[in-house]
Amino acid sequence: MSERLRTLTALIVIGASLLFSVVVLATDSTGTNDRVHSLAERLKCPICTSESVADSPSQVARDLYDLIGEQVADGWTDDEIFEFFVATYGEEVLLDPRARGTRIVLWLAPVVALAIGGAVIAGRRAGQHREISDADRARITAALEEEG
């Protein structure tokens, strides 16, 4: 098989498979999202150290799980349910803290870390000058690769 043919086959196979996957995923309407469960996963069981309402086997957590179920059935929004829990048990009932007050640190820190790290690497790269052209380098590398 010639080099060009291999590239063509690869492109077709990869393109077709990915296109198929994307189309199926995009048109998929069987939304099996269990809203009660995902809410319960984001609320701490008030008597546990760190387990969520969804995970804790305690009776309190089971009762709260059912309560969330009723609230969802009654048409409460996510925010209303969170508000209710915060009003009853305090902010610490939220396992996924809201970005308010000093808690903003929790949201900014990862982004800032990623930005700084990326900038350092980019700066390292920019701080150098090249002695040989890209094309030459590619040729040398290719030759070395053929060898190795």
Add this chain to the structure above:
Amino acid sequence: MIATVGYAGILVAGASAIGLVVQGARAFSGRIGTDRLRLPAWGIAVGAIMAMGALELALLTDDFSIEYVARNHSRDTPLIFTIASAWASLEGSIVLWGLILSGFVIAVLRSLEADDRSGSGALAVIGLVALFFFGLMATAANPFSTLDIVPLDGSGANPLLQNHILMAIHPPMLYLGYIGLTVPFAFAISALVAGDGSTSWLQRTRRWTLIAWTFLTLGIVLGAWWSYEVLGWGGYWAWDPVENASLLPWLTATAFVHSSIVQRRRGMLQAWNMALVISTFALTILGTFLTRSGVIASVHSFTQSAIGPALLVFLVVILVGSFGLFALRAHLVASPPRLDSLASREGVFLLNNLLLAVFAFVVLIGTIYPLILEAFSGDRVSVGAPWFDRAAIPLSLVLLLAMGLGPLTPYRFAAPDLMWRRIRGPLQTASILTAAAVLGGVRPITVVITIWLAAFIVSGIAGLAHQRAQAANTPYPRALGSLFRADPGFWGGMVAHVGVALLAIGIAFSGSFGARQTIGFEPGESAPFGGYTLTYEGPTQRDEPNRRVIGALFTLSRGDTVLGTLEPRLNQYPNQVQAIPTPSVRTGLREDVYLSLVRIDSDGVTIDAFRFPLMWLLWSGALLIVIGGGWSFVGRKRRRELSAAKAATVV
């Protein structure tokens, strides 16, 4: 008597640690020879063995005049748990720490050459660390403090320890990892003080780093497995501060394992590697502080014992001392930047390091932010799984992508057409497999992406192995085998990569398709459960020497076929009111069936029934990572010995 011997051991080790610091520093500056380090190094080892031996002897001979024995042992504790009790509680765990550290002291000592300044300096640094821990044993965490009134019997071993033997194995494995990381740290500090810009510290500690990394990985995996098989809440990882404490140094150590390859191959990243090693060591001390001071249970209770503050002060000393030294001297050791192009193996390694460092930073923030907030403002906040997952999932997916590309990318510069020729095969395999999975009904987008990336990683590595084996002159199967022996460092890493790919699929599937159902049964009753039928046969009860076991016997069947019996249990220990539930797990190729007892009485039983798909893939992936890590240093040693033997025969 035993207490006196044990305490004398601690003092001997502590005094020897001072000796090692002094003599190490003198040998470092060239005033004495390295042979003078032998006495203090062995002094630490002998003292540590005396302390551990005395503690074990006290436990085995029921010497309840020692407080530690009275608190952690009783006459009817089974032998195996009696032995393990020596490190199951705070004071004993520090004795084990000292013993393992002394092992590393001897290992480093034996690797010293005549007039070995950097090695001597490293031993002085390890001596300082040893001094801290033996000092802790001699004062705040004395395992040999005695009781004036000797009780007739002790209160027995920790119920969680008695509940499963893994609880005795998991901490020493973690410790081997934690403590092993002291060695590269010590060599890095020694090189910094000397202003030695060569990479010899890195070459010399490479094996220790790999050993420590492998044990740390094993420790974390065993902890997760214990959580799944024993704790009974149905999960294996909860982003709990104790778990995070073990993950943090693992993340930076993993970054170091990779970036040290770049330094060896290309002479880059010297200063960054030192910063990584220092951070990793500091994170092990932070982890010890978090898990051993009680700070997690309550921010305000950790000062009740002197151990918490002592560990915190030690952490600050390490951070200020090491990074202060780093700030003053890093310019002396820094390697010139030699990055030709970001599109290169080095570039992918940099991406790996960036992601792992950010990952560690995120976990660190999420773990300690609640503590800091509460300590300073009294405000309480919970940072739980949803918050960690939001950062961890995208970071892990990009890490998987880097893992797939890395081994296929050439050093220095990856020419686009060469790169394309190398990745198109794996990309085709991955894309076809993904389409097949989607066709088979796999839906959530994160699971689909994970399958694609995992398939890309595995087929890339398989392709590499295939090519190299084909190019060899020997027959194909033998060539494939000899690949692994010829370059254990690289192929051990590739085995670990395959392990990570399988682990990722296991995590994605069990996380997305796991299901829980709470079911009540009367004796003899059956209930449908996710395509199976569960039948409650009845309660069981038996008395074991150290506990009473109350179980519920279930038969699991599909259609008319009986698949097996499961018996979730509650274990009642005399020294604890609350019974400890132990789940019953049936591991299957498609999925695990996992039963956990919620309530049991004569009228019936309530259980949590879980199904988790592909858990075996998760565990075997984790095991492969450990095997890969192990092979990369065992194979390396074997190879070195083989070539030495060959050289000898030639002569």
